[in-house]
Amino acid sequence: MAYMLRSARYLSHDVLKEAVQKGDTVIDATMGNGHDTLFLCELVGEEGRVIAFDVQQQAVDSTREWLKENGMLDRATLYCKGHQHMDESGVQDAAAIVFNLGWLPGGDKSITTLWETTKVALEKALSLLKKHGVLLLCAYPGHPEGDRERSEVKDFLASLAPQQYNVLHQKFLNAGPGAPENFIIQKQ
């Protein structure tokens, strides 16, 4: 089958397939409806662990159902809590941490990620990554808060010391100004 250049978010799945090994511990910082959480559960295998966060009980419930339907619930710990508290989960040495910013698809658009808490979460996430671990972030600049958040995320990540982190920025240049943007960070 021909290789397809898909959405920015799916490009990050290609990176995760390479970076995550069976038995790893990983974090889904924005579980939403659990699609990324399930993908991560498949990658870490039976011995691995996925720790996932969302501020909405609706997201936690729908993720729990989705994982249960797919027989993966025992690999995940789901917190109804903001990702800015991810250090309280006791995780250290995460192989991957995934942020998919914005609001819950099909949910309340007024409950969206905000730069102020995203910044705290990013700082903590970087400290929880193991050597060569990856942080993947997808930002959606198609609405005012999303655009502000994307711009702050970009400035923050651009300021990371190159001796400590590799930072990559991807976007489809001809997809219009609101197209999602991907950031991939690897700890050296």
Ligand SMILES: C[S@@+](CC[C@H](N)C(=O)[O-])C[C@H]1O[C@@H](n2cnc3c(N)ncnc32)[C@H](O)[C@@H]1O
């Ligand atoms: C685009 S959705 C995530 C979609 C998800 N990755 C999936 O595969 O279905 C963004 C989610 O971030 C959540 N969110 C907003 N603020 C948050 C915070 N401070 N901590 C964790 N999650 C947050 C929203 O409730 C929403 O469910």
